[in-house]
Amino acid sequence: MSDSQTAKDTARAFYESYNGRDLDASFEKYISTELVNHVMGGTYDRTAWLTVDKALFPAFDDFGFTVLDQVAEGDKVATRYRLGGTHTGEFVGIPASGKTAFLTGTAVDRVADGRIVEHWADLDFTGFLQQLTAGAPTTTSATGATAAATRTTDEPLRRLADEHFRLANAHDLDGLVALHAPGFVSHEPQGDVGIEWYREVIGAFFASFPDATLTPVNTVVAEDRLVLHFETVGTHTGAEFYGIPATGKRVRFAEIRVRRIEDGRFAEHWGLYDQATVLGQLQ
Structure with a gap:
């Protein structure tokens, strides 16, 4: 198996493990304790990442995480994803609203020895919170291109x-x-x-x-x-x-x-x- 396929499989397994709701086990298996997390200028460490994401489960009874697309090369893999559900419990101080909300994002992860050792992310967290407090859910296509892909080098x-x-x-x-x-x-x-x-x-x-x-x-x-x-x-x-x-x-x-x-x-x-x-x- 190529390095890129290993990186891709590791990242997919980690993100799809959110649907199993046991993030303590997922982080132990897939996230290095020496993780370098570049999110929020590097101030958002491994522990903070785990704590915030675990709060999603009691707040969204029907929580779901979908991998929309992946691109891998060498030890790096980019994952485009969508997560969310119906807001049935308090989340970051926002009382249950009954609204459906989805967060979309793209992460780039560097994988070594079957674990993510470096992480970057670009996600619309502000828009996600606005959906909980002010209105309509954001919709995102999960299918990507419908035409046959043009192969390139x-x-x-x-x-x-x-x-x-x-x-x-x-x-x-x-x-x-x-x-x-x-x-x-x-x-x-x-x-x-x-x-x-x-x-x-x-x-x-x-x-x-x-x-x-x-x-x-x-x-x-x-x-x-x-x-x-x-x-x-x-x-x-x-x-x-x-x-x-x-x-x-x-x-x-x-x-x-x-x-x-x-x-x-x-x-x-x-x-x-x-x-x-x-x-x-x-x-």
Whole structure:
């Protein structure tokens, strides 16, 4: 069995073990006691991770965890997932609401000797809590692409990733848009959107943060999937950002994006943007 298949199997087994509800045993089996957890700037250690996630079970009687997609290369594996259910008990101080809520996220894990030793994650925890207090559940496609995947080799995908970061750091919006297929679809919490939405959102961010730079952290490639894990840093010296005039403050945040490649271009996208973290840094 290849290293990538071992990493993939280990990560899947860990995340699907949530459905068995015995996280003490799962962490003991799959999570190294020497875990390096990069979530929340490294302040969210193994114990905190276990404690928070165990609180999900008494709060959601019908709790379920679904692995939506995985991409593995070497000792690293990216897992896109969805979890949640009906809010029937208190969770992080929020009384039972009876609402259905789902959290979506993407994790990148490094596996050694059958255990996860390093962990990064990009998840919409703020949106999850908002569903419990204010309204409609977020829906996420669990099927991925329905068309047959176009097989590619690793190198073209790596070159595509390099070109994406080069154009993004040059703030070349036209160049970035050209990397996308005409029928590009981005699966966002509010629903599926196309390339014009992407142009508008990215263009607005560049206008607000004229010095924004993207630094790759992990790039994972397999078949027609490309996972881009990167950190964005920028100073708010330009246009208003979500109605906030230029503050001169610097923001730093990480993102994990999963993209399907077709004929050498981005055809489909899944990912999250932690708006609350960014806005909090501008306060």
